[in-house]
Amino acid sequence: MQATLDPGSLRSFTKGMTCLSKYGDEMYIFAAAECLILSATNIAETSYCRFQYSRVFFTRYNVGQRGSDCPSGSQEPVGVSGQVLTKSLLAVLKRGAGDKTVEKCELSIVDPEAGETEEEEDSLESKFVVRMHCKHGVVKTHRLPLHTIESAHQFTDNPGEDESYVEIGAKMLKDIIEHFPSVRGNKGDPQLVWGFANSEVIIRSMETSLDTRGKAQLTTELVLSPEEFNQYHIASVPASIAFQLREFTATVTYADSMNIPTLMRFTEPGRPVVIILETNDTECLFAISTTFDSMQLFPTPQSRRTTASATPQRNPLKRVREDDSAEPGPTPGPSKSASTAVPHSARRKPVKVVQRQDLATARKPSPVAHSVTSSQSVWDSRSMPPPPSVPLRSSPAVPPSPVKQEEEGEEPRQEEPLFLPSSQLTQLEVEMVKHETANITEQELAEILRFDDDELEEFAVSDHKGEDAEVEDVLEIAATQSDHSSDKVFRPLFED
Amino acid sequence: MSQSQQPEQRRQVLSVSVSDVRYFAALLRGVGFVTRATVTITNDGFTVTVEEARTLLATAFVFKDMFEEYTYHPEPLQLQSQPAQGSQQTINSVAFEIPLNTLIECLNIFGTSSVSTASKTKKWKQNAEDGGMEYDNDRTGPLDRYFPSSGKGTAMRMSYDGTGHPLTLHIAEDAAGPTATCQITTYDPEPQLELPFDDKAINPPPRNRAPRAPSKPILRIHAAGPFGSCEMDYPNDREVLENFECEEPVTLSYKLSHISRAIRALQNSTKTSLRIDNEGFLCLQLLMPSPGPRGGNSEAFTEFRCLPLDEIHV
The missing domain is CATH 3.70.10.10 (Proliferating Cell Nuclear Antigen)
Incomplete structure (x- = not known):
């Protein structure tokens, strides 16, 4: 991936990254063919932020190997991804944005295989390279280690009818x-x-x-x-x-x-x-x-x-x-x-807005739930799947509101698993639970799974589940009271 | 005690006075990363030297023109009870050790030596750009430069009576205000780290100054750490490097924590000279701002010398 910024767009890019750094320490980068997407979420996963820069934002933008038209581009989604520490990138960008001598800024992701760019760098990890071209030919190059995304965050924007x-x-x-x-x-x-x-x-x-x-x-x-x-x-x-x-x-x-x-x-x-x-x-x-x-x-x-x-x-x-x-x-x-x-x-407990998806077990957002099990084995570490935060631009089936439609079309909802199983549950358990509660939606299923992990405090995370939890509570209390047989306790009072 | 009884024979070894200590304090602060410094006094001024890890040697050169008054009398040898182990050298120079941070804090005792240096930096830059020597923009009279610009400057008189005596500072903000007298204990000097820089090895004859291929960086500063790496390339451009001479490509590594000791002085400096000799020995000279011409060599500078980490790659 190579992207070039002029000083003006570098400043606005830096502003965006400053905002993004308030959301999370790790920045998830996904470079698609038409846009560069950067996202972050906080530790509690109660807030999520995504910046999507289209290619016209950059003076130059291309994804893939330089000069080589990949023939398989028709099928495979061309893109690279990784995660960097937001603070270290922001420190570099802020310095560049504040420096008036910077004439252009190049962002690039360098693979370890493509060693033709830097001969002395022979490390095994990819690098996110920020190169500032200043006046008089001064070049400042910053290389940040680019980690592979282990678990992506998925935000599903499904506005209801009553939005x-x-x-x-x-x-x-x-x-x-x-x-x-x-x-x-x-x-x-x-x-x-x-x-x-x-x-x-x-x-x-x-x-x-x-x-x-x-x-x-x-x-x-x-x-x-x-x-x-x-x-x-x-x-x-x-x-x-x-x-x-x-x-x-x-x-x-x-x-x-x-x-x-x-x-x-x-x-x-x-x-x-x-x-x-x-x-x-x-x-x-x-x-x-x-x-x-x-x-x-x-x-x-x-x-x-x-x-x-x-x-x-x-x-x-x-x-x-x-x-x-x-x-x-x-x-x-x-x-x-x-x-x-x-x-x-x-x-008072805020709800998580994103769902952590372990890319090692689920490769791609797949339309049906059982394909999660099938994709478990076939994950090639070389080809990075796009993080699910990428908007797929599918046309929304139900226009929910007069707001612009493309904002809503995030994911084909109700079809894919919104919450992928956490590490405690095996796929078999998921299927069992799903079988038992066949009439509830995927989202509710995920909520149930989460309640298994967390304690009662989490009951309020969703209004639906909050309702159910409340019913259960009431039932339990009623049962304990009946065990104590309140009749006997109160009878002496009546006799008096 | 003894000097009061024998006022005739016992003269002060060093006596200086300055109406504004900010330049002097800025110079000391540039090397103020080690608590113990060695002060060597000569006829032309004195040097303040600190060293770290036997690798880095930083010296602030304070010339006598920085002060309004500078009198130096070499210590009379006969008064010293020491045997004449180094008598030939001590005729021309006197050395002692001093807690440098204490000295800097004493200079800032009225809080006026450090606050103003920050705002003063811009004025120094302005003066350098204008080429003028005005002390302040709104006061351009010929005599005004001899007075503190804002009236807030701290005046100082410093004296040293010789081996075993404290360094005495009289500090006052103005004539009517309070006066502080500080006595800083001095110590016998420890043997200094000797880092002789080979001046001849870095000045190649002019025939070797062949232009380089433009693709290769002329000067590259590279740093690497666990959170990534950074490198800065500088071309041989007059706008970037005023003067650049290099015989053959050379790559040398220095410990960043040592090099970054120079940052404080670098922020205040107006010009920098970086030299590396044949043994990879780095010499960084920083020209420091000085109050202006009172004749002669009034430019103060700070020098950092650092030993390389690795073997030389040629």
Whole structure:
């Protein structure tokens, strides 16, 4: 892979990588024939970020061996991939972007076999090479070790029917976010709760953890009009979502520096919010998982007790809510009531937005589940499969919303396994579980598998499963009570 | 004590004064990576030398023109109780060891020697570009250069009475303000690392300066580590390298932690000369900014000498 950047695009590339470095320490590189895709996810896998640079972004871009037209290019997807440490790449890029003498920047991936480029380098690993051509012929070359991707991250963007979307200008969003305290260090993880109603939008910061001294935290609330948004479409009013501020701030900063309007898409609490920044040569997708306690902005009867100490300024909101409560949203209604019954500590847990896929066991995203077992044996380490984060550009079967269609067409959904089996379960077990629960979807199956690994806290990760878990809980409690035979306990009281 | 009883015979060995210590402090800070430094005083100035791992030798040359006043009286030999083991040399130079970090901290006792050096760097660059010697942009009078630019400069008077006496510093910000008197203990000098640089071996005769093939890099600095490698290629261009002479291709390795000791001084320097002799011995001379011409050789510089890691690949 060779890509050449001029100083202007180098600066915007560096801005993108700065944003990406806030999402994760490892950067996954995939160079396809038409675009270069860089993605990252954080350790908790609650946020995911993907930058897709089309070839027109670069002054020169080609994938594959230099000068050799590969004849098998028709069948095999031409592409190289690997992962590098984001920080080391960013340190190189920042130096280049800040240096005014840089005239062009070359990014390339050098295979160890192609030793004709550098005669003295005879290492066995691939290198990601950043070469800065400066004024007066000064050349600065940085070689970063390029590791093979062991487990790729897969983000599946499947918007439902009830998807809401808002679009807001970058400067406006930056002004909004500036009011909320920025994250310094690892001390807190402030969340941002967004409430969308017909007449107003409420944004409030929320600290989910106390600081070291146990002091109360600062909560900031901002109310603005929906007219500030370029597009404002809420599927079921009022809607509210809550997500982590840390990664979102990085996205907003990037959007502001590039002056790209921000499109946010979301469905319901628990499903990730998807942010899309798109220009004609760049497409950035960010997914941040949302948490469940976002109902506080527009209190429902179930959650009213938590907002008993509501400030007076929220009173007009309650009226709005009462008007709207006559017609509850079609789909989120039951899930909301289900999630409120889940223990409060469990509801705070954000859901993973990406699925880790072990490339050693699953080679390609395959349409049917049983092909996972077949692909186990035939993985040639030479030919790297494209990471599943590559959008396959398949036309979406169901146009879910008036938003641009190509953003939705990430994967053929419902057909392939979204969650590939974790290492604890064998394929046989997967098949057994699948057989027993034949009527549930793949996603739910994956959720079940995850619950086997994790503890009860994870029950709230999905609203569907949260419902089931709650039922199970209730049943268990009922059983234990019946064992103790409450009749005997209470009888003396009645006799008295 | 003794000097007060015998004021006539016991003169100060060294007495210097300067109205602005920033240049002096910047010079010392460039070699301030080792706590113990050897100061050698001669008639033309003094040198401050530190060494690390018996491999790196860094010397700051402080010429007498840097100071407003510089008087040096060689130590009277008869007053020393030592036998004349090196009497021939000690006539012209006096050497002692001093905790260098303490000296730097004393110079910065009012907090004005380090803060201003950072902002001063730009002015130095400006002056170098303009070719002018103005001290500050808004004060261009002919006499103003003799005064501290912003009135914040720290003035210093330093004196040394001879072997066994402390180095005495009188530091004041201005005449009305407080004055600090610091006495820094001096030590007998340890034997120094001798790294004689072969000056003749690096200056080839002009006939050898044949132009090289443009494909090959002229000067390449390469570094490698666990997180990748980096190399910088410099062509033989007047804009890049003012002067470049090399007889034959040579590759030498130095320990990066030693070379990077020069970064502090390099950031402040205005010009750099890099030389490698036939034995792979690196000599890096950094021209340091100096307050301006008061006649004669007023340019201060710092020199780093480093031994190579590997055998020479020719």
